[in-house]
Amino acid sequence: MQPLLSIExxxxxxxxxxxxxxxxxxxxxxxxIALLGPSGCGKTTLLRCIxxxxxxxxxxIRIDGEDITKAPPxxxxxxxxxxxxxxxxxxxxxxxxxxxxxxxxxxxxxxxxRAREALxxxxxEEMGARLPRALSGGQQQRVALARAIVNRPKLLLLxxxxxxxxxxxxxxxxxxxxxxxxxxxxxxIFVTHDQEEAMAMADRIVVMHGGRVEQVGTPAEIxxxxxxxFVAEFVGExxxxxxxxxxxxxxxxxxxxxxxxxxxxxxxxxxxxxDVVLVExxxxxxxxxxxxTVEEVVAIGPMTTLFVRCGxxxxxxxxxxxxxxxxxxxxxxxxGLRPAALHLIAE
Amino acid sequence: MTASRTTxxxxxxxxxxxxxxxxxxxxxxxxISSVTTSDGALTAxxxxxxxxxxxxxxxxxxxxxxxxxxTAICVLVGFPLAWYLVRIVRWRAxxxxxxxxxxxxxxxxxxxxxxxxxxxxxRTGLVNQGLMGLGLTERPIRFLGxxxxxxxxxxYILVPFVVLSVxxxxxxxxxxxxxxxxxxxxxxxxxxxxxTLPLCLPGAISxxxxxxxxxxxxYVTPALLSGGQITVFSMLIFQQYSTxxxxxxxxxxxxxxxxxxxxxxxxxxxxxxxxxxxx
Numbered sequence: 294m295q296p297l298l299s300i301e302x303x304x305x306x307x308x309x310x311x312x313x314x315x316x317x318x319x320x321x322x323x324x325x326i327a328l329l330g331p332s333g334c335g336k337t338t339l340l341r342c343i344x345x346x347x348x349x350x351x352x353x354i355r356i357d358g359e360d361i362t363k364a365p366p367x368x369x370x371x372x373x374x375x376x377x378x379x380x381x382x383x384x385x386x387x388x389x390x391x392x393x394x395x396x397x398x399x400x401x402x403x404x405x406x407r408a409r410e411a412l413x414x415x416x417x418e419e420m421g422a423r424l425p426r427a428l429s430g431g432q433q434q435r436v437a438l439a440r441a442i443v444n445r446p447k448l449l450l451l452x453x454x455x456x457x458x459x460x461x462x463x464x465x466x467x468x469x470x471x472x473x474x475x476x477x478x479x480x481x482i483f484v485t486h487d488q489e490e491a492m493a494m495a496d497r498i499v500v501m502h503g504g505r506v507e508q509v510g511t512p513a514e515i516x517x518x519x520x521x522x523f524v525a526e527f528v529g530e531x532x533x534x535x536x537x538x539x540x541x542x543x544x545x546x547x548x549x550x551x552x553x554x555x556x557x558x559x560x561x562x563x564x565x566x567x568d569v570v571l572v573e574x575x576x577x578x579x580x581x582x583x584x585x586t587v588e589e590v591v592a593i594g595p596m597t598t599l600f601v602r603c604g605x606x607x608x609x610x611x612x613x614x615x616x617x618x619x620x621x622x623x624x625x626x627x628x629g630l631r632p633a634a635l636h637l638i639a640e
Numbered sequence: 641m642t643a644s645r646t647t648x649x650x651x652x653x654x655x656x657x658x659x660x661x662x663x664x665x666x667x668x669x670x671x672i673s674s675v676t677t678s679d680g681a682l683t684a685x686x687x688x689x690x691x692x693x694x695x696x697x698x699x700x701x702x703x704x705x706x707x708x709x710x711t712a713i714c715v716l717v718g719f720p721l722a723w724y725l726v727r728i729v730r731w732r733a734x735x736x737x738x739x740x741x742x743x744x745x746x747x748x749x750x751x752x753x754x755x756x757x758x759x760x761x762x763r764t765g766l767v768n769q770g771l772m773g774l775g776l777t778e779r780p781i782r783f784l785g786x787x788x789x790x791x792x793x794x795x796y797i798l799v800p801f802v803v804l805s806v807x808x809x810x811x812x813x814x815x816x817x818x819x820x821x822x823x824x825x826x827x828x829x830x831x832x833x834x835x836t837l838p839l840c841l842p843g844a845i846s847x848x849x850x851x852x853x854x855x856x857x858x859y860v861t862p863a864l865l866s867g868g869q870i871t872v873f874s875m876l877i878f879q880q881y882s883t884x885x886x887x888x889x890x891x892x893x894x895x896x897x898x899x900x901x902x903x904x905x906x907x908x909x910x911x912x913x914x915x916x917x918x919x
Contacts, residue, residue: 346819366822367831379820383838393824396834440824 295358297322297447297480298343303352305338312338313349314504322447323478325471327485327495331527335504336484340450343482345369356448371448372441376456378433380425380440386412387421390440397444411439414473431462438470442477449474451483455490467493488528492516500524518636519563525638530598531563532608533638544637547606548630549583555637562635566598566611572629580629587626592618601628674891686892696876696893700900703873706787706862707855710794714851715844717795718802725803726810742800750797754864757793758784761865785867793861798854802847809843810836849905856901873897 296319305313313335320326328336341347343354345366354362361369372393380389388395390408395401412418415435425433434454441449454470455463471494474481485491491498492512500507500515500523508520519525525533536559539545544555546562553562576582585603592598597618599610608628610617620626677683690696721742729735745753760766761783768780783789813836821831859874866872873893880890 344819344823346822365827366819367825367827373820373823375816375820377814377816379814379816381817381820381835381839392821392826392834396824396826396830440820444825 294321296320297324297357298482299353299355300339300343301353301355303339303342303349303354305335305342305347305349311504313342316352316501316504316506318499318506318509320448320480320482323480325474325481325483325494325496327483327491327498328501329485329488329491329498329528330501330507331486334501336486336501337452338504339501340373340452340482340484343448344371344373344450370446371450372444372446374434374437374441374449374451374454376452376454378425378437378454380433380436382425384425385421386417386423386425386428386436389425389436390421390443393440393444407443408439411443412436414442414476415439430457431466434458434466438473442473442479445477446479448480448482451481453484453486455485456487463490470494492528498528500527502527516565519638522561522638525563525636530566530609530611532566532569532606533561533563534606534608534635535561536637546635548603548608549581551581551632553632553635553637556639558639559637561638563638564630564635566609568634569608569610569628569630571599571610571612571617572627576627576629579631579633581632582627582629585626585628587620587622587624589622590618590620599626601626603628670891670894673888674895676888678888686889687896689889690892690896696873696896699871699873699876700897702787702870703856703897704900704904706790706794706872707852707858709787709791710798710855711848711852713791713795714799714802715806715848718799718847719806719844721799721803722807722810726807742803745797746800750860751864753797754793754861757789757796757861758864761789761792784865785869787870789865789867790862790870790872793865794855794858797858797861798851801850801854802844805843805847805850806840809840812843813839845908845911849908852908853901853905856897 298318298320300316300318303313303316304311316335316339318326328339330336338347342349345361345364345368348363352362353360356370380386381392384392387405387408390411391401391404394404394407399407409418409421412421415438417432417435417439420428420432420436425436428436434457437454451470455466458466467490470481470483483491483494492515495512497509497511498515499509502523508515508524510518515524515528519528519531522533525531535547536544536553536555537547538557539552542554542557543552544559544562545552570580572580572582583603585601585608587599588602588607589600590597591600592615595614597612597615599612599617599620601608601610610628674686675682675684677685725735725738729738762768763780763782763784765783767783768777771777771781772779783792817835817839818831821835822828826834857874858872859878862870862872863875863878866875874897877890877893877897880886880893884890
């Protein structure tokens with residue numbers, strides 16, 4: 294099946310700065326894609342190339358098979374929710390939302406009807422007569438969304454749309470956005486630097502770093518099997534246990550003298566803090582264990598993180614609730630992990 | 641606490657006193673003298689003299705016609721210039737040079753600049769030589785002593801005000817609005833008409849109001865370029881104050897011009913507000 298959007302070896306540079314290097318990506322109809330990465334990783338540049346505000350130096354962008362690499366923004370079958378919302382300050386909320394259809398030649402009544410429908414979808418049907426500046430940040434965000442979906446595009450680009458909202462509202466909007474996306478069946482490409490946001494919303498996450506796509510995968514794949522040390526560290530909290538070669542096709546970890554089969558060039562093994570456990574009494578046979586000393590205890594309520602020193606390695610051990618919060622720094626503990634839960638990283 | 645309150649009072653008082661002494665008091669003097677006789681009795685006679693004389697209405701009509709035409713041409717010339725400076729020039733040094741070129745003439749006296757145009761627009765001036773050299777006209781065109789001549793001088797002197805105020809408004813418009821318009825499928829021309837223009841309308845209108853106010857009250861440029869053939873209202877006022885020494889009649893003329901100007905300016909302001917609401 295033909296993908297909705299395909300990005301083929303797209304590169305872009307600004308003066309001496311290479312913003313995108315050979316980016317490849319395909320997006321299917323109705324997919325929710327998160328472009329995730331730190332600031333300056335190229336995610337916004339990629340979005341602007343898709344929207345048409347930037348032209349790539351090399352490579353092609355196709356929508357439904359049609360090459361739109363050099364098409365101006367107003368000839369592309371997609372819409373954008375801007376980071377600053379970009380609501381026209383001189384128009385009412387209703388006129389803002391009706392702007393697209395109206396200028397496309399739709400009659401006034403019809404355009405306003407569609408705009409009211411879009412506003413109803415985001416729960417703002419009462420606000421049509423107001424000016425954008427009379428709305429709260431969250432409401433402006435919804436208007437921007439309504440304006441972008443009023444023409445029912447197949448593809449919607451969202452440039453960090455929630456970054457200006459406070460944490461609580463942000464969580465609520467994440468869920469709401471996801472619902473709207475599922476309801477309309479529009480493919481979303483959502484730029485964010487917040488890994489939790491990406492994990493919570495996306496079908497697939499594209500992790501970007503230094504203008505390159507570092508990894509593309511489902512949230513579970515990205516979290517459990519990061520392709521590089523960068524991905525492991527950017528998405529969630531990893532325990533990275535150094536490894537050294539121990540004969541052909543084998544490595545030895547700096548934890549409990551554990552030896553594993555591994556491809557050549559494997560530099561470390563990653564395990565998530567929630568997969569490391571504290572062992573009391575006899576350990577189950579499939580657990581590799583080592584003695585250690587608690588260095589620090591961080592209890593935040595739903596979760597407690599213990600920092601345990603085992604030889605050269607400082608392991609993070611995550612436990613649910615306040616369990617383990619009573620441990621004092623300096624206490625001796627035994628930590629255990631399942632070798633099968635280790636993910637090898639070549640780097 | 642008391643000390644700071646005293647300081648505050650002084651800080652407030654200083655600008656108020658300045659405003660009162662240099663703006664309110666002179667206005668009050670003019671306004672009062674326009675409704676009094678030389679021995680201090682109230683009278684409407686000066687206004688009757690101004691308003692019942694057809695000659696004054698003719699001069700007012702010429703004055704406002706020239707001022708409106710000046711404003712229109714200034715906006716039409718100034719807008720593209722401002723656009724060029726803010727949106728097209730990428731090279732900062734060149735933009736700065738352009739801005740200096742626009743501002744520096746403002747430091748020069750109106751008299752000098754108007755005199756310059758007198759020389760340029762004369763029968764054998766550079767403008768006519770150029771036009772005849774290019775074969776655009778057989779014999780010299782008469783500029784001096786015509787409204788066209790006055791218009792050229794006023795536009796030249798006042799166009800920087802439009803460039804600066806529109807340029808300022810344009811520079812403040814976040815280009816993300818134009819991006820959003822393009823993203824919604826609207827091409828550049830209509831984006832300009834429906835988004836950019838309404839957003840810089842307040843700047844354009846304040847520039848236009850400034851130009852209009854200065855053009856209506858201009859004295860030097862019309863006086864020098866009219867060659868005695870055309871009379872604008874400020875010349876009538878000048879005559880009363882400097883030659884006839886009838887300060888009361890002159891004051892009535894001044895207040896009439898001021899009131900009519902205010903009416904037009906407030907209408908323009910209304911239009912600006914309306915444009916912002918319905919566009």
